[in-house]
Each structure stands twice: as structure tokens, then as C-alpha cells.
Amino acid sequence: MHEIVIHLYQVMFAIGIFVLISLGLAVIFGMMRVINLAQGEFIMLGAYFCLFATQLGLDFWLAVLCAGLGVGLFGILVERLLIRFLYGRIMDTLLATWGLSLFMVGLVTSVFGPQEAGVDAKLGKVTFGAYSIAEYNLVLIAVAGALLALTFAIWRYTRFGLVARSVMQNPTMAAALGVNPRKYYMLTFGFGSALTGVAGAMLAPLVGNQPTMGSFYVAKAFVTVISGGPAPLTGTLYASTLFGATDGLISYRTTQVLGEIGVLLIAIVLLRMLPLGITGHSARRA
Amino acid sequence: MRLNRRQFFRSASGALAFASSAGLLRSAGIAGEAPIVVANILDQTGGLNIYSLKQIKAVAMAVEEINAAGGLLGRPLELVFYDSQSNNQFNAQYMTQALIRDKASVVHAGVTSSSREVMRPIAHKFRGLLFYNSMYEGGVCDRRHVCVAQVPGQQIAPLVPHVVKEYGKRCYILGADYIYPHTTAKWVRKFTQEAGGEDIGVEFFPLDVSNFAPALSRIQAAKPDVVWSILVGSAHNAFYRQYEATIGKANIPLASCMFGIGREQTYLSADEASGIVNATPFHDSLPTEAAQKFVRDFKAYTGEDDYVGDYAEYGYRGVNIWANAVRKAGDPSPEAVIEALPGVQFEAPGGLVTVDGQTNHATMDIHLVRTNRNQGWDHLETFAQRPPSDTQAVCDLNANPNDRTQYTLEL
Amino acid sequence: MTPILETRGLVKRFGGVAAIDGVDFRLEPGELRCLIGPNGAGKSTFFKMLTAQYAPTAGQILLDGDDITDEEPSEISRRGVGIKNQVPDVLDGLSVRENIWIAARGRHDTAGADHAVSEILERLNLGPLADRVVGKLSHGHRQWVEFGMVLAINPRLALLDEPTAGMTAEETRRTAELIREMNRSMAIVVVEHDMQFVRTIAHRVTVFDQGRILAEDTMDRIQVHPEVLRIYLGTSGHA
């Protein structure tokens, strides 16, 4: 019985991490088709925001909000200074954001040094028989789910989401209807960045905060969103579930290396069979 | 470009020459003499620099102390520093530059075995001398290579019996996935068995892994008496945090032969870091006058007030052992120094260090310690003058002076 | 005699819509045929299926009696089928000479290709433009370049989709001449809107409507065919 709970927990936790690190990219790449290779560094920035906010004495959850807000604003800045000149130039975007990624790692290392302290979320643990699980990890699963639902709701049911979706699909039409597409591109990029910032803040109590931490996540996030296919949010959910389950089970049953390699191999086979991604067969967008 | 100390510390990166100030050299009476070049290749930047940052400064301090005391053989030392950027390609390039262009008498370089193995053949190609001031898996048998830090046989042998006695017989070992932790894990297993215990699980993690949730559940399923961490690097630092949040050292204690060398405890909270046992040739709270003087001097020299640690001390002892060998030889050339090295001694901050001529490794004191809640160590016990017995078992430079092999230690 | 081209019950559906809906088509060797029909009748789709740019949903395509339904575009081309697509389909970044040379080199050795290129350049009056980058030429000139590429592979069956679109009256006249000349050595199917042009070149005409063949006859009879009049002129054709 306890074994089953632990398996379930490992799988859910892995899925939660996949959802967290991919959600922002699902908005930025999945919806806007902007290949942001600095995505990992946005995560890193979120973790640093969270760290400094808690060091200033802020409550952890307020710090997470701060991180979302801070990285969101940073994203808007990046969009204004960089991304907006590159819409439609996929390769150039890839290269410029990779430059941004190098720049951010270099800058943060210069200013704060190679490593930073961790964040203490001040939560306890729950026990199942011989096993105990950090409460924080359970909270992380819940937060991942809540963020996904929130994003979905905003996209589906708010005016912002409706307008943004129509802008992404047909900016000319949207402009003809009196919407300023540039504003919505900027806000959507900021929204995706904010989600990424929250992800970074949520990771801060788990991992060692260091300037290079982003590189660990960026490939995974891209593989997840690309495998998800043209409906970015539902696609990300499906892909995260598939990869998370694979990673969680293989990592727990064997080793983490095999878990990671397993995920990448499954992604390759998946793209061979479904070149457009998991949601590629249905034209409906979420 | 030549820099003074402040500029050097602020910006050291790439190839920089650091010279003691003209005033210092004048007061030592050696300002006019031709300098002896000491090269230092370490990672100022990149993922591995947490092991190098203090050592870079300690090497500079040792050089400056020697200059202030009148230099070596009446000549000043000049330090040339290269930032290898945690990239072995630069180790190869800078090692060549140090030997060819700078004509360095000695190169103090490397904190990883992989970088050392890249540089060792170059030392032979250009007839140089390489000081590797870092702990590693042991077994290098090479007269152009000197290691002044501990190898597993020196460190693990006294540590394991203490752990078995204090915490219990069943251990679970976690290590970083490269050769040093693999070798060390075997030593832990061997000594644990000799002490009547057993290992019930061994796992290795790539250096970029920071999610230990699966491993923590496996450990709980296995129910060991003690968990060994041979985890390394900043990503693995997350382990100590996650361990305290799930299992807790109060339930299953932690032992480690790596914790602290990257100054891990300074990035962790008191709960996360305290209570881990380790064995080390040096730590800041070592209750000897030599150790305390070193810590005071280092802090004064660098203007930094945080934990100093063993890697700083290795750099300091490396330079001084080399300097003693130069004095003994009366000649700074690599060939003369290599001849003079066997038996050279230095009263290091961590205790007396003697070069073992059979292996070009060192006999030293090993101190048993446990982390306290103030980012430092509580001193438990000292094991005096431990020889590099594991490497001695496979290497004899007296019999085979042309040997260059790194042997895999047979247990 | 085996027809050079034959389709049997050819169907192409995009989603639920049938763009081609059961076409049985025959072309005799050496024949010159025009396809006409309103926009969206399926003419271009039909061409794309003949050259394997679209896979049929159902039905068969036979070339000289061989079933080529599942072959690759390159295989069909090597069987001697050349196509000029509706929008000039050329290699925009390369020169006129290079465009035609690449086409010719697929059928000749280097010397033969060089020879064929100079011949075609002359035949199409493209000599002065030979070293210009195709992407920077006018629409009409790019049409000629594509013609040149079709000529260069020396096909037995040429499929020409609106060859005179964007051409001046003079160019159109020359195109008609060229097509008649080509017809001496190959079978040709032309999709065309310009009825005057169709009349000057075609013996037989096939009319497409809503993915089917509506009528097939000589130009004279087609012009008075009531159904054809209906689709071209609307219901007023009955008046």
C-alpha cells in the first residue's frame, strides 16, 4: 500500500516539475512561436528573486509572488528591447535569446558569485509507514496543477485571453478590429515570463541556487512543449504527464540517468510517430 | 599585464601576472633579482570554481609571504595565474603556455582528476613539474606530479570505523557520478565490511542532478543506519536540504568525505548542515596555533571573513612544499626540484606534511570533524601522520622512475 | 493503344471536402489537351496528384499502363512527367542558367547539360538574363524560366498549369507557339482560363467542375455545351 503511494508520489512530483518548467514556455513558444532559449535563465531569475525577497524578510509565498511579478516585468523589458524586432524570424530569435542566456548567466555570476544560499519554505513532512515525504514537494504538485488550471482559465474565459488568442492567430484581423497586437504580444510574453518566474521561485527551496541552474531545465522544457504540439496548454499537460510518469517511474525503479535518457528517447520516438506533437491531429487550439 | 593584489582579486581571470609590490620586494632586498616564475591554473569562473576561489588567493598569499621573507635563493617569485574556466581545453592550452612562454618552474594546477590527466602528459612533453593541490582517488605514479592533499586510504580508513561504531553497521552510499566518488565508495564499502558492517545500497548521480526525491524514497525503503554522501558540486548541495526535509539526520545520520570542500555548509541553514561527520587534513576550527594563525592571516590578506576551508590550505602547503624543495636543491629548475622532493617537509597549518618519495604523495595528519551550527566544524580527533598507503601499494617511483601510470587501486 | 496517362476513380479529400471526386481521365500519346473550369474546380489539385505532390484518397493513376499511384514525385518525374506549377515554382536564389542546368543535369551528363542549357536559353530568348538571379526577375520571366526547366528534363508528358498567367499579349502568342512546338515530341495537358488561348492550341478540351469531369469534347462543341455555359455564365446561360 505504502509502496503504491510512494510510486504515485514520485510520478506526480515528476509531472509537477515538468508542468512547472514548461508552462511558461508553452505560452512563449507554444502560443507565440518565440523560441526563448533563455527560458532556463528566466527560471534562475525567479529563484534569485525568491531568495532575495525571503532574505529581505518576506514570507515565502509573498516571495513567490514577487518572483512572478519581477520576472514578468523583466520579460516585458526583454520583449520591448529584443524580441519584438525578431517576430517571425525563428532562427534569429533562437540565437538572440541564447545570447541573452549567456549574458544573464555571466551577469548574475559577476554580481552574486557562483552560488547562493537556498530558501527555506518552512514546511514539515508527512509520514506513510516507513516513508516520509517533504510537505513542500506535495505543495509543489498542487501549485503546478493550480498554475496550469489558472493559465487555462485565463486563456479560455477572460477577455485578455480571448483577445490574445485571436492576436496570436491572426494579428492583422485583430488589428482591423481595433486591438493593438503589439500590446498583446508584449503582455503575453510578460505573462509567460511571470509563469516561468513562479516556477523558478518554487524550485528555489528544492535545488541549489546557482547562475547556471537554468541549463538543466531548458532542453526538458522545449522537448515537453514541442512534443505537446499545436495546442500548447493541453499539449503540455499530456506531454508532462507522459514524460513525468516515465521519468518518475524509471528514476525511482532504476537511476535518474536512465530516467532522463528514457524521456528524451520517448520524445524522439513520439515525434517520429506524431510529427506535429501529441495534439497535432486535432486542429482545435487551447 | 601586471596587477597589484587588490586588482588581482577583483578581476583575476585568464592569464594574469601577479607581482608583489615593488616596496615589498625592496624591503626584502630582492627587487633587482630575476624572478622565479610560479604558474597557477585554476577555475576562477565556470561551474567548478567553488573549489578554486579560496585556493587561488591562498597560492597568492604563499607567494607573497615567501617574497616578504626574502624570496627563494635570493630571487623573488612571480605568480602567473590562468583562469581555466572549468574547461579542460583551457587546461591544455594554459599548461602549454605556462611551460613554453612563461617558462614556469612549477605549475600549481587543477582541482579535478580530469583536468590533471589532461595536464600531466604536457608536463612530460615540456619537462615541467605539476603540483596537484587537491584530494582525488589516488593511484597516480609520476615523478613530474606531486599531490599534497589526501587520497582515500588516508581519509576513509580512520573515518569509517568511527562511523560504524557511532551510527551502526548498515550504510547506504550516494555519490557523484565520476571516478573519485566511485573509487571512494569502494573504500567505504571495504572498510565498512572490515569493521563488521555492510553496505545495502550504492547510487551515483550526474553532477547536474538536483532532484533527489526518488533516491530519498529508496533510502527510506532500505532503512540503513547511516547514509554516506560522496556528492559533489553546487547542484548536489540540494541533497542536504532535501534530506533534512524528508528523512532528517535525527532519524538516519549522515557521514561524508566530501562535505565542506566546496564550503557547502555556508550555503545551507544550520539545521541542514549540522551534524555531518567527515575527516579532513584541515579545517578552520583546528585547535592548533599554526591553523589559527593561517586562518587569521588569510582573512587579513584577503579581507574576507567567511569560512576558509581545506582547499585554501592545500594551495598554501603546495607552494611551501615546493619552496622547501627548491631551498633543498638550491636550484628552481624542475629537474633539480624533482630530485630534491623526497622527504621534504613543511609544517602546514593542518600539521606536518612530508613528501613520500615512493609516490610523490604526502604523509599528513587527518582530523575527524563534525559540522556545527555555525558553518564550521567541531574537532573530534586527530589521526597523526597517515601515509598515502593505497597509492604506495601500487606505485614505486624509486624502482620505476619512468612510470607515468595512474593505477586503479585494487582493494 | 495504351493511353499515356489514365486515372481511374481518382478521389482527393481535404478533411470532409472532396477536391477531386471520382475523375476518370485518359490522354493518348502525343495528344494536346486543355483543362478548363471555374476556380476551385480541382484542376490544380488534379495536377498535383498526377505528380505525387498530393497522395490520392482513392483511385489509381496509370502512366503508359503502369500504376504510379504510390510513387514518389522524383520517380514520376524520371518516368518523363514534367510540371509547371500555377505560381512560378523556381529556385529563386539561383541564376536563370543554374535553374535550367539543375533540371537538365538530371537527364544528361555535364557536357550534355551545358549544351541543353544554351539551347534552351536561346529558344526561350533568356540569353541576356542567363546570369541574373531568378528571384529578382518579373513574373513573366520567371514563367519562362520554369518553362525552360520543363523543357530541360525533356518529358514525354508535360503538365502546364496556367502557363500564360501574367504574360503580355506578345508573350502569350509566343507561348502558344512554343506549346505547339513542344507537342511534336510530347503529350501535353494545359490548364488555362484564357479561352482565346485555349482555342488557338487545343483540339480537345476537358471541363472540370466541383472535382468532376463535366464534359470532354472539341472546343467548338464545348463552347455550346449547355452545362458548360451554365457554370461559366450562371443560370443566365439558359436565356
Add this chain to the structure above:
Amino acid sequence: MFARLSETQSVSLPPALWWTAVALALAAGLAIPSFTGLDVHLDLSIIFIFGILALSMGFMWGQVGMLSFGQTAFFGLGGYTYAVCSLNFGETTSAMLLAILLPAIFATVLGYFMIYGRISNIYFTVITMVVTIVLEKAIRATSDESFVIGDVWLRGQNGIAGLPDLQVPWDPATTLFVTEVYYLAFVLMMAVYVGYRMLLRHRFGRVLLGIRENERRINLLGYDTRRYKLAIFAISGAVAGLAGGLYAVWGNFVAPEMMNLNSAASVVINVIVGGKATLLGPLIGTGVVQWLTAWLGTAGVGQVNLVLGLVLIGFVMLFPQGILPMAAGLGREALEAARQLFRRRDLAAAALRKETNS
């Protein structure tokens, strides 16, 4: 053949002049060692080796339109092949040949999977990237002593050091020293450059250019483009493997970092900085970026990445075509300006004459 190659539209040289330039470059490169030190030979050789790698990537990207983010997979495979074979055989000629052959075979298999699977361009890029990461992770997981090929332990994260120097094929007792490795790397780089350049002049290369412009049209002309793409992917895999083998010879070591994301991306940086439109671009780019990195390392800047990142952003935003076309463009503009100046002066002079005449 043609008076003008489209590959050289931005910087076009007639063949005779081009061959002269190649001969001059060859002579200059071979002369450099006689007035520089060993450390310079070492530093230049690594630039040549990365230049070969950049060419293998830049040719496919710029001339065929296939962006392989994972050329480092073949680079690493080549290096490890040399390492494992040379240590096992005790002989380096066949090891070096296998370092070219094995990556070519691997590229053929991988390419077959991707190209015949008709995946789109962006997925081609992503899959090549994933492949290099997977290979890196797999190699890094071989620290345990049980991971042995023949007598050679793969040594995981640590990499394999102490590899044998390259032997002269007809005289195995003689091995290449630093300066000879310089000559080898330089000559091979020139050979790869000239080879790719010759390729473009022949049918195979023309068709590749055609694929870049309009793959469908090339298919309709009767060429099976998949075969061509697979062939060039295999060839470039072989070239990247050669670069990897040379890297192993250069430093006598191989390590998993040869295949990591950073290495993969720096190949792309080298190509974009130089410009992908020409074959010279990747070489120039590699030289400039390597030189810049080394210079920044000694300039006391601290974080090299910080400056490299800015350089990359700057190039993409301001000079997306790369250094070479930019320089050519500036040159043309300067020429045009000079011409204008002269014409204006002539006009002025003419006007003056006219005035004086009237």
C-alpha cells in the same frame, strides 16, 4: 562551368583569383610556425579544428538549409572513436580513419530515420540537439569500471586522457608533435574548405543549393532529395568526426563536454558570427570568436559569457548576415561612395569646363 557561383554572390571571386587566394592562404598558414612559439601553434591548431567542425555545420545550414544543432554528437563520437581505438590497437592511423567512418555511419542511420521520416526543419534541429545531449549523458554515465570497450575504460565524466600522439601512417615509430599537429590541422581545414567548395560546383552541390531554394521543385525535376540530404548529412557527420579525432590528437584527451549543449551552441555561434551564406564565414567566425574568448580571458573581464552573450545579441540584431557579408557590404558601400565622389568631382569639373567654355 559558370562564370559565377551563387555561393559567392556576396564576395565573388573568379576561379583563378580564388585558387590564388587559396594558395596564398596555404602558404601563409604553413609559414606561421617558423616565427611563432609552440603555444601559438597549439592555440591556432584548436581554432583550425573548431573551424572544420564549424564548416561541417555551416555548409549544411547555409548551402542546403539543414540546421543541425547536434554536429557535436559526431564530433564527440569521432573523438571517442579515436580514443578507444588508438588505445586498443596501439596504432593511430586506423583509429583516425574509424573516427571519420563511425560518425559517418551513425549520421547515415540517424539521418535515414529523420530525413526519410519526413520530419520538418525545426524538428530536425531539435532532434539533432537531443541526440547530442543524450550521447553526452550516456557517456557521462560510464564512470563505473565495468564500462569497458576492449581494454579501454570509458571513465564517464572524467573523460579519457593520455591518448597516444598521432603516428605517421608509413612510419609508426614517428609521432606528431605540437607543430606537426598544427600543420596537419591547418592542411586538413584547407582541404575540407576546398572540398566543400568543389562539391558546390558539381551536380551534387548544385542540387543541394536547389534543395535550399525549393525542395519540392527539385523533387519534381526527378531528383530524390532525401538521398541528397542524407548524403550531405553523412558527409558532414564524417567531417565533424574528423574534427573530433583531431581534437583528441590535439589535447591527447576526450571528455563528455565535447558533446554538451554549450559546445553544440558555440558551433552555431561561430557560424552565425562569420555568416552562413559563404563557406569562408564559418572559418572566420570560429577565428574571431575563439580569439575574442581568449582575449577576454586575459583582459580581466571576469565573466567571458557576459561579453559573448552581448556579441551574439549584437550580431543577430545588427548584422544578421555575419561578419563577412557585413564587411563585403561595407566594402561595396565604400567603393560606391568613392565612385560617387569621383563622379561628382568629374561632374563638377565638367560643369566648370562648360562654364568656362561658355
